[in-house]
Amino acid sequence: MGCAAIGSIAVPLESIDKPKGEYGVGTTVHFWTDYTRSEVYTTSPSDFRSLLVQVWYPAEIKPNYQKTTHLVYPNKSVSSISKTAGIPSGFGKHGTQLMSNAVQGANPLSGRKFPLILFSHGNGGLATQNLSQVEELVSNGYIVVACNHTYNASITFNKDGDSILFRRNVTWDEQASYHRKYYTRELIKYRYQDLAFILDELTKEKSQKGIANPYRDLIDFNAVGVMGHSMGGGTSYYALLNDGRIKAALALDGWFFALNEEDAKINTKKPFMHIGQEEFFNTSVVGDMNKSEDGKENLKIYNLILENNKPSYATYIKNSLHYTFTDLKQVYVAESPLAIPLSFLGKVDKSIVKNTINESMINFFDYSLKNQEFQKNIYNKYNNEVIFIDNENR
Secondary structure (H helix, E strand, O other), X not given: OHHHHHHHHHOOEOOOOOOOOOOEEEEEEEEEEEEEEEOOOOOOOOOEEEEEEEEEEEEOOOOOOOOOEXXXXXXXXXXXXXXXXXXXXXXXXXXXXXXXXXXXXXXXXXXXXXXXXXXXXXXXXXXXXXXXXXXXXXXXXXXXXXXXXXXXXXXXXXXOOOEEEOOOOHHHHHXXXXXXXXXXXXXXXXXXXXXXXXXXXXXXXXXXXOOEOOOHHHEEEEEEEEEEEOHHHHHHHHHHHHOOOEEEEEEXXXXXXXXXXXXXXXXXXOOEEXXXXXXXXXXXXXXXXXXXXXXXXXXXXXXXXXXXXXXXXXXXXXXXXXXXXXXXXXXXXXXXXXXXXOHHHOOXXXXXXXXXXXXXXXXXXXXXXXXXXXXXXXXXXXXXXXXXXXXXXX
């Protein structure tokens, strides 16, 4: 208890801001099994790929409705997240008190269809790691669906609430010692298959429980996008390349290392946007993604994508780092007088991060999925803290 009390002072946290759109946010959690795929992380032939899937949708919310927690099974999740962030677990216990702006099980708005965004978390991340972006999308008229990529999430759960922790695939690891691209490519392919399975399930008339699918009539399946952070960004671009149902992709500080030059040189003729560190734009700027040989390969693939895929757009936030582009940046109260500096979150003000990501994201998906005009002038107000380019002006 003493450690937890100190932690709330040294690592002060606050819930994410209320989204700015006109719609309320409802959410539900499901446990779905893909019976067409054996689980490659285990050795039992009877294990099929099972996922914790969370759906967020526009809903009519009344003032007295109780909002749900930021995390699914927060008490079990916090210690795993603290480990990922490099914070002693006791210091993050108060993270269980973080709330979302969504109401569990709220009735969805009826009578119209909304575009769908599939979200893919980073390596060792969580489905709710970018909840501030998820809720902003929903409040602006989108349905968002995310899963914990089982065994690749820092923690996930089965339908009984049992914890399933991150682990590496033994077979892929054997190959990774000789060919790192092989491991990463197999991983993003497997993660993409999770997204494809979820999209398949959403189109069915009945859910896996045998009842009417509550989402089928809410979704415009001609307007499907995908987005993700880090390896989720690479997964998103893989989906754009390989799935005709995906109309647009957005990556947050993406890890494109798994893709080959041949992939990167393909013009999908579908819109793509990347929002990331300034070091993606200017390699002389200090960052935390492109220092290694793998990072240089990542940068090479990224630039080939921007050069060849049309249309492509890029937004760079100065003084940002990799975890700047997750909710860790938004929930940590850096300005608190006794707060421990968390250097891995970057020096940029979190309001600049939130506004840049959210405005860029809504602008991009409104353009690519709602046929609205792309607004290039939204970046003029950031006093040179943000750089925007498109591949027509590179």
